[in-house]
Amino acid sequence: MTNRQARELRVHFCKYGQDHVFKFWEILSEDEQLQLLQQAKSLDLDYLSNIVDGLLHSNARRSRVFGTLFPARFVKFPNSEVDWQKWKEAVTVGEQHIANGKVAAFTVAGGEGSRLGCAAPKGMLQVTPLKKKTIFQVFAEKIRAAERKYETSIHWIIMTSERTHNETIEFFGKNDSFGVENIHFVKQGQMPAVSGDGKIIMESRGKIAMHPDGHGGALKALGKSGMLSMLENLGVETISYFQVDNPIVRCIDPYFIGLHAKNRCQVSSRMIKKLYPEERVGVFCERDGRTCVIEYSDLPKEQAMLRDSNGDLVFCAGNAAIHLLDVQFVKKFNGSDLDSEVTYHVAKKIIHAVDQFGNTIVPQSPNALKLEMFIFDILPFAERTVILESERLSNFSPIKNSEGLDSLKTCQQDQLKLFTKWLLAAGVDIPSDENGLPPFDIEISPMFADNKHDFLKKWSALANKPAIAAGQYIE
Numbered sequence: 001m002t003n004r005q006a007r008e009l010r011v012h013f014c015k016y017g018q019d020h021v022f023k024f025w026e027i028l029s030e031d032e033q034l035q036l037l038q039q040a041k042s043l044d045l046d047y048l049s050n051i052v053d054g055l056l057h058s059n060a061r062r063s064r065v066f067g068t069l070f071p072a073r074f075v076k077f078p079n080s081e082v083d084w085q086k087w088k089e090a091v092t093v094g095e096q097h098i099a100n101g102k103v104a105a106f107t108v109a110g111g112e113g114s115r116l117g118c119a120a121p122k123g124m125l126q127v128t129p130l131k132k133k134t135i136f137q138v139f140a141e142k143i144r145a146a147e148r149k150y151e152t153s154i155h156w157i158i159m160t161s162e163r164t165h166n167e168t169i170e171f172f173g174k175n176d177s178f179g180v181e182n183i184h185f186v187k188q189g190q191m192p193a194v195s196g197d198g199k200i201i202m203e204s205r206g207k208i209a210m211h212p213d214g215h216g217g218a219l220k221a222l223g224k225s226g227m228l229s230m231l232e233n234l235g236v237e238t239i240s241y242f243q244v245d246n247p248i249v250r251c252i253d254p255y256f257i258g259l260h261a262k263n264r265c266q267v268s269s270r271m272i273k274k275l276y277p278e279e280r281v282g283v284f285c286e287r288d289g290r291t292c293v294i295e296y297s298d299l300p301k302e303q304a305m306l307r308d309s310n311g312d313l314v315f316c317a318g319n320a321a322i323h324l325l326d327v328q329f330v331k332k333f334n335g336s337d338l339d340s341e342v343t344y345h346v347a348k349k350i351i352h353a354v355d356q357f358g359n360t361i362v363p364q365s366p367n368a369l370k371l372e373m374f375i376f377d378i379l380p381f382a383e384r385t386v387i388l389e390s391e392r393l394s395n396f397s398p399i400k401n402s403e404g405l406d407s408l409k410t411c412q413q414d415q416l417k418l419f420t421k422w423l424l425a426a427g428v429d430i431p432s433d434e435n436g437l438p439p440f441d442i443e444i445s446p447m448f449a450d451n452k453h454d455f456l457k458k459w460s461a462l463a464n465k466p467a468i469a470a471g472q473y474i475e
């Protein structure tokens with residue numbers, strides 16, 4: 001049976017020039033053969049060859065990247081009476097939208113986390129400075145706080161990858177989902193790694209090298225898992241998308257949601273001002289009248305460096321990877337008119353691979369192309385978008401690396417700075433250095449407040465305000 005299936009598959013793979021996948025078939029153990037069969041059956045070679053042909057043999061990507069770019073327009077911080085009036089109106093719309101059950105939270109928690117190099121899923125990282133809460137717990141508390149404030153229920157969808165799936169589910173199980181009642185897990189898709197000439201790479205004699213299909217894989221994962229239909233049936237219109245590696249994010253923000261809803265946007269995104277030209281964040285731009293994100297490596301240097309008469313960067317709108325997605329719009333990428341429009345990006349990687357003799361080797365230079373979709377690639381297809389200027393400290397402190405920039409340490413420091421800022425705004429006398437960092441650890445629970453506005457309100461209403469000193473936890 002196994003051999004017959006293998007023969008048939010081999011013929012099929014041969015048609016696409018991929019029969020080397022079965023090169024060591026005869027010397028595989030039965031288990032290995034079964035594993036390889038399963039992997040091989042799961043691949044859509046027609047789809048793969050179209051993708052690879054498109055990426056390797058056409059100039060489409062180049063021309064897409066280097067078309068005429070303009071800086072994206074964005075909604076600036078409120079700066080006048082009129083702005084504040086508009087802010088209030090948007091907040092009211094957003095609050096109604098949330099209270100009416102029209103918003104779901106969505107965390108992408110898949111990927112490989114290779115830069116961080118931590119074996120467990122990133123969401124299990126103990127991230128808060130004092131209580132050492134995990135990222136998943138922080139998000140759960142933010143969602144529960146919004147549910148309580150708006151007397152509603154918020155469905156929380158978490159996207160995992162092959163690598164993070166089982167452990168994530170087990171972790172939530174052990175912790176009673178941190179009190180979140182409506183929680184759903186969806187596993188993202190995978191793609192095989194290919195060589196420069198489009199051949200599938202084997203990581204061992206009986207195993208195809210697979211990797212997650214990128215955070216853009218979320219679009220298909222939401223459709224295939226039935227989540228989009230579920231959200232539609234629940235009357236949810238807006239998906240609040242955020243990434244697991246950014247614990248500081250406001251999971252449910254009425255202002256952002258209100259702007260998005262008021263303008264009937266299909267996608268909205270938060271931007272943070274780039275700190276310096278070479279900063280490694282994508283940049284919101286406009287091309288052909290549509291909003292898009294250009295990766296930092298693709299933004300031509302002269303544009304990255306360009307400054308206006310005030311000395312500010314012209315292409316300044318950094319992508320904080322926080323988006324609002326309209327459910328109906330995401331549906332269009334699932335079996336509808338935009339189904340195959342979001343395509344893949346290529347990254348060159350070094351991965352384990354078998355040589356012609358069947359030995360697994362680790363090459364010295366990149367041997368594999370990793371094919372990934374990016375969520376922001378849906379932006380150009382949206383007719384209506386809002387890009388919202390956002391304060392970095394209140395929204396963006398990603399954990400990418402094990403040390404240095406964008407690490408657990410910088411994220412904990414940012415949380416401390418943020419708490420200190422709120423306390424200072426409330427008139428509390430708290431020492432801090434020139435960077436705004438206090439000399440001791442404190443923590444404010446998201447169940448108390450997850451933003452300055454709510455904090456000030458709650459703090460001023462406290463009958464017995466705690467003295468702020470080392471180890472103070474405000475909940």
Ligand code: UTP
Pocket residue numbers: 108109110111112113114115116122159160161188212213214215217243244245246400
């Ligand atoms: P990154 O692009 O930083 O990728 O993901 P990564 O896999 O976490 O880390 P590296 O690049 O291997 O070091 C940004 C966010 O998107 C999610 C990650 O969980 C993270 O929250 N992501 C990324 C996915 O959910 N799936 C993917 O395939 C890639």
